[in-house]
Each structure stands twice: as C-alpha cells, then as structure tokens.
Amino acid sequence: MRTPTESEQALEAGLLRHHGDAEVRDGGRELTDLxxxxxxxxxxxxxxDRIAASLDDLAAYPDGRPARRTVAARHGLAEEQVLLTAGAAEAFVLLARAFRARRPAVVHPQFTEPEAALRDAGHDVERVVLDPGNGFRLDPAAVPAGADLVVVGNPTNPTSVLHPAEALAGLAREGRTLVVDEAFIDAVPGERESLAPLLGAGPEQAPLPGRVVVLRSLTKTWGLAGLRIGYVLSDPATVSELARHQPLWPVSAPALTAAEACCEPRALSEAEEAARQVARDRNHLLARLGEFAPEGLSVHGSPQAPFVLVRHPRAAALREDLRSLGLAVRRGDTFPGLGPQWFRIAVRDEECTDRLASALRELLGGETRAAAHPDARDG
Structure with missing residues (x-):
C-alpha cells in the first residue's frame, strides 16, 4: 500500500475538518440552510430567557454541580458518571488525549471530528468503512477484534442510520473502550437504541464489559452550537480520567444553565415532540426526493435522523447548482467512505422541502411525474 505524501495527508486533514457550517457562508449572500x-x-x-438570566452571575466562577446533578438524574445515573463538556467535540479531544490506544478504529462514514482528534493526538487510526450496498448498516464482525478503541455514531452522521443497541453493545469487550456518539439520539422518538440506559447499575442488569462511553450534545435539538454544551456518560473512573484533561472551569455559566434547563422534564417533553415532528418532516422530504428517482437521485437505507444522505451521479455539480438557487446542502466527499456523488440534506419543514423539490425539478426535470402524482406532496 502506497504511503500518502505530505500534501495528500494535509489535504485529507483539511477534509476531516470540513463541517456543514462552511456550506452556508457565501460572502454575505443569504442561503437557505439545508x-x-x-x-x-x-x-x-x-x-x-433562562440563558439570558444567567448573565447576571457572570462575575462568579462557573459551578457545574447543579447541571451535572440534573443531567445525571435525567439518565438515572450517578453524578460521578457525568462529565460536562464544551460540546461533544471537546469530548473527542479528551478521549484522544486521555487514552493511549494501541489500535483505535473509527467506523465510517461518520462525523469526522473523532478521527481528526485522534490523529492530532498522535494515534494511527484504522477505518472501518461500511457498505452503501446494505444501507451502511453496522456489521459488528467488521470491527477488528484487536481494536482497543472503537468510535461509532448512533444515529450516524451523515448516513442517518440508527444501529440496533444490541449490535453496539456487542462491540463492548474487556480491554476495549467503546465510544458511541449519540449527538442526534434525542431527535429519535423515544431515544430508541440508545446505550445510555445500559450504563446504570441495577440488580437485573449486568454491566457491559470493558469501558463504554456515550457522548451527548445539546446543540442540535436546542440550537446551541454557538454556546458549546454537551456531556459524557460513562463509569466514574473514566469520567474522572477525562476530567483531568480539562482546564479549570471548562464550561461557561450560560452553557451550564442551558444544560440544566434542557434536561428538565418540560424540556424533555418538548424534545420528544420535536423528534416526532422531525420524523413527519423527514417522511415528507423522502416522498419529495422520491419524485427524482428516475433522474438518478436516491436515498440509501432507512433514515432515522434529522438529515438524509442523497446519492446522484452528478451530485457535486448539483450541489453547486442548488447553491446558485440559494439552497445550501452539505457536500459528502469529506466523509471517509463517500465520494463526490453524495450530499446530505437537513430535514426542514414542509414549505422548505417543497422549495428544495422545486429547485431540483428545475435542475433535473420531472415536472410530468410530479403533476401525475400530486399525492407525493402528502407523504
């Protein structure tokens, strides 16, 4: 196997650091954010209002204990099993620095920050690339038995696949750290397939073997990307080890207020209804995208997250054409295992989806089919 040149390595590192926010920057021109x-x-x-009220106390150093207790109670865990972080992205950096894995493996395609953080910390990362032919579903046997650190997303960004909790739990074993990124699990009704419930200790529940780390983000459902708040769920020893790699007061007082507020019963109820609305809006998006199957547009698998991964032979050009019409979608070729024939679309409301469909019709055709199947708008 050929060793990549320095320029190739630099290019790949840059692609791993590419994120969706770059797609909506266009020199001041306003784009519809998909x-x-x-x-x-x-x-x-x-x-x-809750966050704004916290600004009156900015003269005091942040105290994370109330938020930590609220997060722990929300998951039925001990306070010592929770670590608050400046977004889930910080957790990837902490994991990469805290644990010197001999053979780390990252399941792709997925969010690229875990691999980037591991590489920055000096790890040689092995990629487990899932097959689009079977809908990017995880085959636990594909993960090397000798991997002592395994990172997988659930539901996975960008494939929108929700892996069965049983399959993920099967990856846990002695001598291995299993990291499950659940940044989008609260957008799944009932948070089904989450591993978080398996982290608690109970008389009828045997603990999972090895070290299991679940990462959560509060930025997606609650629109707090600019505030940076997430958390780690694991055993007390792992939480303590990760905490030693954080600076003092790593999470700001407003972010701590947000963490506490978003884990209270009222917020959990609102998040559940939002997840159900996402499912309805996603069904509409899938129905509209289905109009363009004859033009080569396809969605693989059964999306379960607030985004869908789309394939088209001319996806790179199509993405630029959509941009010219004021619609920004996420390029797919920066995700290992994908290429320029892929892009990702965020789930939005029906009106926004219909505007996207109109733009696709302008670019790809399909007016006759859409007119012949008016119920496609009702999916």
Whole structure:
C-alpha cells in the first residue's frame, strides 16, 4: 500500500475538518440552510430567557454541580458518571488525549471530528468503512477484534442510520473502550437504541464489559452550537480520567444553565415532540426526493435522523447548482467512505422541502411525474 505524501495527508486533514457550517457562508449572500443539522427556529424563547438570566452571575466562577446533578438524574445515573463538556467535540479531544490506544478504529462514514482528534493526538487510526450496498448498516464482525478503541455514531452522521443497541453493545469487550456518539439520539422518538440506559447499575442488569462511553450534545435539538454544551456518560473512573484533561472551569455559566434547563422534564417533553415532528418532516422530504428517482437521485437505507444522505451521479455539480438557487446542502466527499456523488440534506419543514423539490425539478426535470402524482406532496 502506497504511503500518502505530505500534501495528500494535509489535504485529507483539511477534509476531516470540513463541517456543514462552511456550506452556508457565501460572502454575505443569504442561503437557505439545508447543510447544518441544527433544528431550525431554535433556541426557543423560554431557553433564551433562562440563558439570558444567567448573565447576571457572570462575575462568579462557573459551578457545574447543579447541571451535572440534573443531567445525571435525567439518565438515572450517578453524578460521578457525568462529565460536562464544551460540546461533544471537546469530548473527542479528551478521549484522544486521555487514552493511549494501541489500535483505535473509527467506523465510517461518520462525523469526522473523532478521527481528526485522534490523529492530532498522535494515534494511527484504522477505518472501518461500511457498505452503501446494505444501507451502511453496522456489521459488528467488521470491527477488528484487536481494536482497543472503537468510535461509532448512533444515529450516524451523515448516513442517518440508527444501529440496533444490541449490535453496539456487542462491540463492548474487556480491554476495549467503546465510544458511541449519540449527538442526534434525542431527535429519535423515544431515544430508541440508545446505550445510555445500559450504563446504570441495577440488580437485573449486568454491566457491559470493558469501558463504554456515550457522548451527548445539546446543540442540535436546542440550537446551541454557538454556546458549546454537551456531556459524557460513562463509569466514574473514566469520567474522572477525562476530567483531568480539562482546564479549570471548562464550561461557561450560560452553557451550564442551558444544560440544566434542557434536561428538565418540560424540556424533555418538548424534545420528544420535536423528534416526532422531525420524523413527519423527514417522511415528507423522502416522498419529495422520491419524485427524482428516475433522474438518478436516491436515498440509501432507512433514515432515522434529522438529515438524509442523497446519492446522484452528478451530485457535486448539483450541489453547486442548488447553491446558485440559494439552497445550501452539505457536500459528502469529506466523509471517509463517500465520494463526490453524495450530499446530505437537513430535514426542514414542509414549505422548505417543497422549495428544495422545486429547485431540483428545475435542475433535473420531472415536472410530468410530479403533476401525475400530486399525492407525493402528502407523504
């Protein structure tokens, strides 16, 4: 196997650091954002008010204990099993620095930050690339038995695949750190397939073997990407080890207020309804995209997250054409395992989806089929 040149390595490193927010920057021109997976119309007013009220206490150093207790109670865990972080992205850096894995493996295609953080910390990362032919579903046997650090997303960004919790739990073993990125799990009704419930200790529940780390983000459902707040769920020893790699006061007081607010019963109820609305809006998006199957546009698998991964032979050009019409979608070729024939679309409301469909019709054709199947808009 040929060793990549320095320029090739630099290019790949740059692609790993490419994120959806770059797609909506266009020299001041306003684009409809179908690239970033943050729920539109957020944060809600009540959350803004809670955060704004915390500004009166900025003279005091942040105290994370109340938020940590609230997060722990929300998951039925001990306070010592929770670590608050400046977004889930910080957790990837902490993991890369805290654990000197001999053979780390990252399941792709997925969010690229885990691999980037591992490489920055000096790790040689092995890629487990899933097959689009079977809908990017995880085959636990594809993960090397000798991998002592395994990172997988659930649901996975950008494929929108929700892997069964049983399959993920099967990856846990002695001598291995299993990291499951659940940044989008609260956009799944009932948070089904989450591993978080398996982290608690109970008389009828045997603990998973090895070290299991679940990462959560509050930036997607609540629109807090600019505030940076997430958390780690694991065993107390792992949480303590990761905490030693954080600076003092790593999470700001407003972010701590947001963490506490978003884990209270009222917020959990609102998040559940938002997840159900996402599912309805996603069904509409899939129905409209289905109109363009004859033009080579396809969605692989059964999307379960607030985004869908789309394939088209001319996806790179199509993405630029959509941009010229004021619609920004996320390029797919920066994700290992994908190429220029892929792009990702964030789930938005029906009106926004219909505008996307109109743009696709202008670019790809399909007016006759759409007119012949008016019920496609009702999917």
């Amino acid at each position: 690239a970033v997976n943050v729920r539109a119309g957020t944060p809600p007013r009540w959350l803004k």
